[in-house]
Amino acid sequence: MEDMSRYPLELTGADVPMVRFMNVTKRYGSLTVLDSLDLDVTEGEMVTIIGPSGSGKTTVLRMLMTLETINGGVIYVDGKPLTHMAKNGVLVPADAKYLRRARSSIGMCFQHFNLFPHMTALQNCMEGPVQVLGLSKKEARARSEELLEMVGMIDKKDQHPSRLSGGQQQRVAIARALAMRPKVMLFDEVTSALDPEVIGEVTNVIRKLVSEHNLTMLMVTHQMGFARDISDRICFFFAGKIEEQGPPDALFGSPQRDRTKQFLSAVKEAD
Amino acid sequence: MLDWRWDFTFEIMPRMLWATLNTLMAAGIGYAIAIVLGLVLALAQRTPYRPLTFVVREAVEFIRSTPLVLQIFFVFYVGPQYGVTLSPWVAGMIAIGLHYAAYLSEVYRGGIESVPKGQWEACTALNMSTAQTYFRIIIPQALPLSVAGMGNYLVGIFKDTPMLSVIGVAELMHAANAIGGQHYRYLEPYTIVGVVFLLISLPSAGLIRAFEAWVRRKLGMS
Numbered sequence: 001m002e003d004m005s006r007y008p009l010e011l012t013g014a015d016v017p018m019v020r021f022m023n024v025t026k027r028y029g030s031l032t033v034l035d036s037l038d039l040d041v042t043e044g045e046m047v048t049i050i051g052p053s054g055s056g057k058t059t060v061l062r063m064l065m066t067l068e069t070i071n072g073g074v075i076y077v078d079g080k081p082l083t084h085m086a087k088n089g090v091l092v093p094a095d096a097k098y099l100r101r102a103r104s105s106i107g108m109c110f111q112h113f114n115l116f117p118h119m120t121a122l123q124n125c126m127e128g129p130v131q132v133l134g135l136s137k138k139e140a141r142a143r144s145e146e147l148l149e150m151v152g153m154i155d156k157k158d159q160h161p162s163r164l165s166g167g168q169q170q171r172v173a174i175a176r177a178l179a180m181r182p183k184v185m186l187f188d189e190v191t192s193a194l195d196p197e198v199i200g201e202v203t204n205v206i207r208k209l210v211s212e213h214n215l216t217m218l219m220v221t222h223q224m225g226f227a228r229d230i231s232d233r234i235c236f237f238f239a240g241k242i243e244e245q246g247p248p249d250a251l252f253g254s255p256q257r258d259r260t261k262q263f264l265s266a267v268k269e270a271d
Numbered sequence: 272m273l274d275w276r277w278d279f280t281f282e283i284m285p286r287m288l289w290a291t292l293n294t295l296m297a298a299g300i301g302y303a304i305a306i307v308l309g310l311v312l313a314l315a316q317r318t319p320y321r322p323l324t325f326v327v328r329e330a331v332e333f334i335r336s337t338p339l340v341l342q343i344f345f346v347f348y349v350g351p352q353y354g355v356t357l358s359p360w361v362a363g364m365i366a367i368g369l370h371y372a373a374y375l376s377e378v379y380r381g382g383i384e385s386v387p388k389g390q391w392e393a394c395t396a397l398n399m400s401t402a403q404t405y406f407r408i409i410i411p412q413a414l415p416l417s418v419a420g421m422g423n424y425l426v427g428i429f430k431d432t433p434m435l436s437v438i439g440v441a442e443l444m445h446a447a448n449a450i451g452g453q454h455y456r457y458l459e460p461y462t463i464v465g466v467v468f469l470l471i472s473l474p475s476a477g478l479i480r481a482f483e484a485w486v487r488r489k490l491g492m493s
Contacts, residue, residue: 180397
């Protein structure tokens with residue numbers, strides 16, 4: 001058993017990060033996917049995670065969304081523990097009720113959109129605000145229509161997902177996640193399942209988010225050019241650890257580590 | 272066939288038609304019980320409470336592995352020994368409803384399991400509760416996937432209603448037996464029973480397929 005007394009019950013001070021991974025370990029059986037990861041993301045920061053497949057980059061987002069359990073360490077969001085809760089002065093694994101409250105500030109978009117197929121675009125966006133946040137239908141509709149407008153999908157608001165292209169579905173999914181007013185947005189390979197000609201319509205929406213909103217964002221992507229353009233920081237993951245990180249120009253322009261160089265040149269060739 | 276008597280046929284027809292209504296009612300009530308109870312049994316098997324999951328799982332397996340007619344007798348005749356005396360209708364509806372609930376719970380389970388994992392994850396990302404996830408997202412998608420199986424069991428329960436005659440529920444088979452016993456003629460009543468079942472069962476398959484298509488369209492899934 002890990003000694004939990006080394007983890008604070010709450011992060012305090014002037015520079016509390018929006019997200020903190022503290023010594024986080026994730027294992028699937030005997031396979032260690034994340035190995036004692038430390039990662040801070042400050043409020044309003046856009047951090048992009050790159051790396052070879054199997055390096056644990058998607059796992060970082062999935063753990064933050066509480067889609068995966070944690071095997072070691074603690075994740076804090078906005079200063080409060082996400083994966084754990086305080087009990088008798090120490091942190092213990094969070095129960096379902098605590099998790100639900102703690103993850104309410106996080107939103108996520110998925111590679112395969114995961115829109116609800118039995119609902120229209122508008123209904124998809126209204127579902128969370130009405131059912132979870134308890135907004136009136138009128139308020140939820142206004143909020144959802146505003147967001148669908150922002151992602152350029154207002155004309156298709158009454159269509160079901162099966163009538164929409166991949167790019168259109170992903171834009172609705174972004175609007176749906178934003179309708180919950182998250183503080184942290186996670187983008188998990190949101191362009192990987194898209195046809196090349198529609199990738200731009202999704203990346204443009206994310207660009208707009210970065211420039212016009214003060215959201216904290218974590219993104220996993222294979223679009224290196226896009227990542228370089230919009231990120232404040234790039235983390236290169238290798239074998240469950242951050243091998244190298246830094247501002248995009250530094251990391252792409254003059255990578256320091258051999259593995260980073262190898263990865264970037266392999267990616268460049270594939271482009 | 273030379274022995275077929277039309278005058279007798281017409282004479283017993285009103286009674287047979289009346290009994291047909293009872294058969295339809297028995298199938299309808301039994302099915303309504305099975306639809307709701309089946310969902311309860313399916314969801315109970317998905318709770319994190321191990322003992323409950325285990326008991327329900329075993330109960331479903333037990334019901335599916337023993338004959339319906341035994342279950343009907345059991346509810347009707349064993350109950351009174353413990354002070355639970357039920358009318359034939361009530362006992363019959365409990366037995367047949369429970370029996371088909373066990374089968375329908377398996378249909379629902381299959382439907383729920385074929386909803387993609389990403390749908391559950393989207394619900395978590397929207398911070399929905401377990402109840403909201405099931406009733407707003409998962410079950411509405413599992414139902415269309417279950418309609419074909421549910422339809423088969425609707426025809427099944429209808430064809431199994433004659434078993435209720437063993438405890439005296441006045442459905443078609445019971446009426447045919449009674450008429451046969453009174454008049455010493457079995458050809459006409461039993462033939463009518465067969466024709467009625469055929470006339471109702473045959474179009475059902477087509478209707479169920481049409482209903483399935485309608486549900487899918489209604490939910491925007493095709």
